[in-house]
Amino acid sequence: MSSELEKSTNSAPATAPPYFWGDMPEEEYYTSQGVRNTKSYFETPNGKLFTQSFLPLDCEIKGTVYMSHGYGSDTSWMFQKICMSFSTWGYAVFAADLLGHGRSDGIRCYLGDMEKVAATSLSFFKHVRYSEPYKNLPAFLFGESMGGLATLLMYFQSEPDTWTGVIFSAPLFVIPEDMKPSKTHLFAYGLLFGLADTWAAMPDNKMVGKAIHDPEKLKIIVANPQRYTGKPRVGTMRELLRKTQYVQENFGRVTIPFLTVHGTADGVTCPSSSKLLYEKASSADKTLKLYDGMYHSLIQGEPDENVAIVLKDMREWIDERVERYGAK
Structure with missing residues (x-):
């Protein structure tokens, strides 16, 4: 990576357009993509969540998908590309900024209690999932990166048969060795009786530069005005270390149909995350896709020809499960 590109990961361009697609008004852009977008806030006991829906304009809704983004x-910004893709395939897509992220409440990128973070998004997802227009349709969870970890926790927190299936995109179940927080640092901060939990004091490994394969898309992604650019917080890294270990020990509890996809050159989350889930899950219907040479951000950050491969696999998988399992 060039030094100029490395600099671009630290600050957004001064003349960045208001949207990743440029200056076109939002409603006009969504219409051009064949979707209708709505935005709202959802009240929970843990704070307000910023939520969005993406509904297909010109086709019947055959299922619902509930999406969670990464750390x-x-x-908003380029994560919407995933939402809009699924919507154009005939799915009603609902997404929420995780607590501490985007326009939701909470300390920026503080994830001191991942169970609470997952439960908060789950409360919104279940509210929609059981609402009158959608309660009899197949329903899928989708989680990207750390959102994959949150999604698996949501699945564990859900009643049986709540969901038809789950899709994981480069999920964070195993932290690469060079990304793991220092146990010495965590122990030292732990001696402060929790006072340091929200401190943005952990080493920054420049994750965004390791996640995006396409240099031009990297420039767009770092221009996201909602993106967190500070150092990781102590409690966040402690909790991610703890919860990744927890899910590894509980993969056998996974019985739902799932698809998990990973790039073999992912420098942010280990491809072994997907491999271990596939090997240890008890699901009778499970699918693993590994993409040779692809990075972490499979839909937002790869060259277009690679993105098309990943989306084709996801579309075939979800359409087949709708056909196979049908409405409840």
Whole structure:
């Protein structure tokens, strides 16, 4: 990566357009993509969540998908590309900024209690999932990166048969060795009786530069005004270390149909995250896709020809599950 590109990961261009697609008004852009977008806030006991829906304009809704983004990101900007893709396939898509992210409440990128973070998004997802227009349709969870970890926790927190299936995109179940927080640092901060939990004091490994394969898309992604650019917080890294270990020990509890996809050159989350889930899950219907040479951000950050491969696999998988399992 060039030094100029490395600099671009630290600050957004001064003349960045208001949207990742440029200056076109939002409603006009969504219409051009074949979707209708709505935005709202959802009240929970843990704070307000910023939520969005993406509904297909010109086709019948055949299922619903509930999406969670990764660390430091949000449901706006380029994450919408995932939402809109599924919507154009005939799915009603609902997404929420995780607590501490985007326009939701909470300390920026503080994830001191991942169970609470997951439960908060789950409360919104279940509210929609059981609402009158959608309660009899197949329903899928989708989680990207750290959102994959949150999504798996949501699945564990859900009643049986709540969901038809789950899709994981480069999920964070195993932290790469060079990304793991220092146990010495965590122990030292732990001696402060929790006072340091929200401190943005952990080493920054420049994750965004390791996540995006396409240099031009990297420039767009770092221009996201909602993106968190500070150092990781002590409690966040402690909790991610703890919860990744927890889910590894509980993969056998996974019985739902799922698809998990990973790039073999992912420098942010280990491809072994997907491999271990696939090997240890008890699901009778499970699918693993590994993409040779692809990075972490499979839909937002790869060259277009690679993105098309990943989306084709996701579309075939979800359409087949709708056909196979049908409405409840």
